[in-house]
Ligand code: PEP
């Protein structure tokens with residue numbers, strides 16, 4: 001059975017579009033279960049009906065024409081309850097609705113299972129038989145398993161159609177919403193620019209070319225280079241490997257012939273597509289065809305095609321650096337946006353970001369928030385390779401991408417964008433005002449930085465200090481460990497720009513999702529593995545070079561603070577302190593006039609929450625990393641979009657941990673700040689202030705928003721709100737209570753999470 005399942009799923013996966021996927025499903029399932037009918041009904045939201053999309057057994061003419069209103073018939077019942085229905089005689093069921101013109105009157109037994117993707121029912125898979133017999137348990141289980149496995153493929157195929165503007169049953173459609181999670185708030189309308197990592201055939205977007213003949217010539221020259229490679233490989237290996245294996249190279253050369261693969265690619269270029277996209281398209285077609293074959297030898301040949309095409313791609317990408325043209329209103333899209341992809345877009349042209357992978361607390365989202373770019377993360381179902389050049393809307397508040405926008409929705413979003421701009425202008429007046437509540441409680445707003453550009457932006461927003469300088473950012477952008485002198489320059493620049501305000505430099509926090517290309521860490525559970533202080537204590541040479549550079553950079557400015565990430569026990573702190581002291585003594589001995597900086601610990605792990613007092617005794621300040629703390633307390637990977645809905649800093653367990661940390665730090669008379677992303681959420685900032693946090697450190701783009709909200713509220717109201725929400729037992733209820741308080745305080749709708757538009 002398992003083999004059968006695998007083979008069907010593989011065949012369906014290889015289908016080129018929704019209709020062929022469904023045709024394969026009905027045919028294969030009918031054979032596998034040896035029934036007389038197998039059909040698929042899909043919900044077409046545009047007409048709110050389940051349309052008979054494919055059938056093997058019912059009359060062909062009815063396919064695509066017959067439909068049941070949502071909730072109607074047995075199909076409607078299966079979809080409504082999201083549960084299978086297995087009947088010996090369907091016509092006896094009160095919900096039975098006879099579908100004229102299908103020929104189903106001949107069939108009695110009925111088994112329908114829902115097709116569910118991400119909790120929503122896409123449609124129903126039905127098998128029917130003449131005989132009056134219930135399908136047995138194993139048949140039912142088979143169909144349920146198959147449906148679960150196919151739902152993703154069907155959803156993807158449907159989505160691809162929606163991007164082209166057609167609903168499953170062929171109606172014209174617009175405003176298709178693809179859900180993700182918010183990476184950075186704000187709305188944007190723009191032109192999709194799809195970027196991709198090189199040398200990956202599956203991610204090459206379909207783009208046009210203006211110079212067809214030039215593109216063909218270029219493609220042919222690359223093809224010739226691959227042919228030469230094959231010949232020289234053949235020559236090099238002859239005598240070393242068996243003759244049959246050598247024949248592979250001849251096969252490759254023949255496949256490249258003008259009459260074969262090469263010709264198909266040229267034909268595609270002639271249709272106006274660029275060479276890389278044409279290659280990817282033709283390669284995928286062939287790979288599919290091979291994978292679909294039942295013969296294991298032949299289906300394995302798909303690998304040869306992939307290999308060969310990857311070689312051509314190598315030359316296509318090697319010879320010319322693809323200059324991506326960025327539209328004036330670029331919405332950058334990629335399977336996984338990297339900081340360097342971001343950096344390549346001229347800032348004035350970048351209006352929005354969409355990353356298919358990752359979630360709201362991935363580091364690229366943090367970067368986007370710092371830049372104030374509306375961002376959607378984890379849009380898993382978005383057929384992004386089809387979007388290049390198309391107009392799309394992103395709603396960074398809700399975390400949604402909208403394709404094929406109608407005039408109506410475009411107008412609504414243009415209004416929101418206008419409102420956004422007005423709000424930003426209004427906030428500018430707050431830059432030089434203190435962050436003080438209406439009843440004169442002073443809160444300090446600091447910023448999180450990574451690059452020098454963040455520093456400039458932060459000063460411009462009236463930041464009072466740097467609460468977190470992620471020193472790993474320059475490390476991530478380099479090609480090797482920056483030398484001590486290079487680090488000195490980077491640190492000096494940040495300290496000088498902010499002096500005399502304090503700058504909190506966190507020691508290198510790599511591991512988890514931040515791996516350096518030149519120092520790869522391969523682990524099964526990177527977030528529970530070699531990360532942050534664990535790496536740097538194991539590599540004291542890296543740690544001490546960094547400390548040395550930081551201390552040197554602070555000479556004469558004396559505005560440095562050092563902070564230790566990922567601390568899980570007191571020994572890590574004492575070991576790190578020893579190393580810091582050693583570097584300090586060395587510099588003093590060399591006659592350098594350096595001041596010993598305040599040292600702090602990040603509370604990011606549940607263990608550290610319970611040990612805050614013990615840790616606070618050893619250091620000068622405590623800073624909560626709520627991004628990781630939320631991840632570890634709730635056991636929710638901060639990068640995984642599938643569980644992003646479970647990730648909430650408003651979870652009562654997180655709030656209670658945050659309160660516990662303040663109490664413990666205060667009991668030791670130590671300053672306590674928070675530098676996780678929640679500090680930049682106006683609603684959360686109110687609660688954190690009420691808990692007693694002295695410093696809220698956030699991305700620069702949030703600073704004035706938080707200031708405006710805190711200046712609008714009193715500490716007394718905030719404390720009352722905190723007291724109330726601490727009684728609640730659910731994150732969503734906490735969020736609602738906070739939003740209500742913001743609403744009552746007259747806070748602009750764009751600063752509330754429950755904004756309605
Ligand atoms: C945190 O975990 O909250 C934090 C500030 O560190 P980072 O996001 O860099 O892991």
Ligand code: MG
Nearest residue numbers: 604625627628
């Ligand atoms: Mg962290």
